[in-house]
Amino acid sequence: MNMLKEIKLLKQFVLGILVFSSVVVLSGCGTSGIAGSASVVQGPDGNLQESRVVVYNPWLSRYIKITDLKSVFVGDLLQANVTVFSKSLDTLNLQYKFRWYNSGSIEVAPEFSPWQPLILYGKETKGIQAIAPNPSVKEFKIEIRSQEK
């Protein structure tokens, strides 16, 4: 009888460890890929034709929303202005990266666009700005993803 009890206890213990380790694994590696991207293009006539494309990763779209995308020219350099809204009540630790494209949609100076941290408090709206690396840039994209462990 005692033997049976011990086996039962051991079973519960092993099960507990298995459940615990799977929770640790799932929570530790919960990074998503590219979550959202958007672009603003300058038309051939020189006027800004703002095309706003927002592609969401379904997982991250539950937590954030890109509410505004604007491009302004400072001199001949494109300035990207993006507004992000947190739908969550908790603090979100995210990261973002800008990508820059010339009029031929070729990526410009990718080595100058590192991932940068973005902390969004509960229900916070935050603006993100960046300046294009050189005057050839006519289009930008922003990518947002959760912070890697």
Place this chain on the structure above:
Amino acid sequence: MKNSHLLIGVLGIGVFTLSGCASTPVVRYGDAQSLQTVSTDFSSSDLQQITSSMVDSLLVFPPMAEVISQRRPVITVDSIKNKTMQHIDTESVTDSIRTKLIQSGKFRFIDRTTDEAAINEVKTQQDSGLVDKSTAAQFGKQIGAEYMLTGNISEIEQRDARLKDVYYKITLNLKNLNTGILEWSNEKEIRKTSKRSTFGS
């Protein structure tokens, strides 16, 4: 009895799985632009953030935007003073900022660190008799810098048994060498915290 055999088997597989990969090191290439959060020490991500923030600020600051819309000013870089307790390669910080500013096509730079080699080269062009005089570089023809880039990096560190909080502040100034006036200045703040986990370090 059957059950205990099964359990021993499961445990055995678990131990084998956990210990199996421990001995051989795995080397991979990583993304140089990924966000690095290994420790609270000054990292590559901090350097990249400082560079982006400073260059963006300098390019959009209205008085500078007006100047660079008319000409490409010449800048010389002074070293950034490291007032932290860490070893930080501040030349690497200024190198990154300089590279990004040159790539923007809006600024030109002079580099005093290569002057000795440059003097030797001009001397050779002038005196060796090997170089056509009409194409030889002349002494006294270099362009003087209009601005000088200076700066500081400082840190404030606080810690208790579980939490370590490091605050970095980087200030950069652009000084007009003719007038002595600071034409532009910007600060970048970075806060990093590390927390010891409840289950040991």
